[in-house]
Amino acid sequence: MRCRLGRVLPLAALLLTPTVGLTEDHWKLGPDVGISKGSFRLNLTGYVQGDFRYFSDWEVNETEAGSLRHDETELRRLRVGLDVAWGRLILQAQADPHEDGRSVLKDAYAELRFGKAFRLRGGHFKVPVSPEFLTSAARTDFVERTMLASELGPGRDLGVMIHGEVQRLQYQLGVFDGDGWSHTSRAETTAAARLVVTPVKGLTLGASASVGDVSADPAVSGATLTPRGLKGLSPTGYEFFVPHFVDGRRLRVDLEAAFSRGPVSLKAEGLRVREQRRGQSSTLTDMPDVQGDGWAVSAWWLLRGEKKRQVGALEIGARYESLRFDDVGDDTGFAGFGNRARNIKPASLDAAAAGFSFWLTRWGRIMGNLVVERYGEPLLAPEPGRQGNYVTLLGRVQLHLP
Secondary structure, X not given: OOOOHHHHHHHHHHHOOOOEEOOOOOOEEOOOOEEEEOOEEEEEEEEEEEEEEEEXXXXXXXXXXXXXXXXXXXXXXXXXXXXXXXXXXXXXXXXXXXXOOOOOEEEEEEEEEOOOOOEEEEEEEEOOOOHHHHOOOOOOOOOOOOHHHHHHOOOEEEEEEEEEEEOOEEEEEEEEOOOOOOOOOOOOOEEXXXXXXXXXXXXXXXXXXXXXXXXXXXXXXXXXXXXXOOOEEOOOOXXXXXXXXXXXXXXXXXXXXXXXXXXXXXEEEEEEEEEEEOOOOOOOOOEEEEEEEEEEEEEEEEEEOOOOOOOOOEEEXXXXXXXXXXXXXXXXXXXXXXXXXXXXXXXXXXXEEEEEEEEEEOOEEEEEEEEEEEEOOHHHOOOOOOOOOEEEEEEEEEEEOO
């Protein structure tokens, strides 16, 4: 379900309404909506994002484009949620009634907080791998997340997790019913862990991983068997690597680093995913694992304002990222594109982006990105056989409850 940006203007008017306190117990309207009394607090949360995109110098036939987004404008997200705190107990829920064909429920969990060092969470929430994935879509630096987070990272799933902070160390450790991908590619029981250390002020270093099995039992869509392996989408939504038939272990390993001082912030991340293909050849023999590798580096400079989410704050930034798929075996024959190919034809995409983020108010901002994509294999590009860059302009208007 998509709609024009003009249809979200009534909601924008609500979010821009000044705060009005109704009682001493703090019912509030406008950007801050909630109630609090003693150790009890209840807040409404949410945000809305309207996106714009313009494909500068390339056109793609819809039958060739796959999942490429064609709309010039669309209502991208409409998140509504509830945040309740009562002593040590935290309850959080978030949904997106705008979602079409995907799960409306995003987060729904309860958490007991026994101090900063130990917290216990249970419910439906994000599997703790990749800082880019764990960052809310309302707080990302660019319009689109990095390819490594979108295509290699996990998703949300039912699980139990302990987490906390001990001096300069943060940890997350959980067991989940799956790794949160769609029903056609979701792994079975998955364990995940993440550690982040702050050796000096302004610098964080971390690592995270997850492991789970992907069943060989294929999902059925009509009479068609659907492979459950990795797939590759560009930042603009073009599928350049098709999923393969997999069976066995799916392992993720992620490394992260971030640095900030004054108006400058730097980030770097790398993520590798490997999937087994036991008995997936046409003769039911094992085939080499499928492997996806992604990395990204970015830099931002706060030109105006002392910090983000401050009225008038203006940031500019740049990002370079790469995503590559291949098998891990020796190439002993013809390399193909098919989802049962023994020797997989390597597929890669490099993308550079430059952008800005301007906070009109404390609860609203506008963003703009210029994205340049280059495909390693021209036959897998949006215009098969064409070499060169593909340029896209992306924009976003975002309004949210603080």
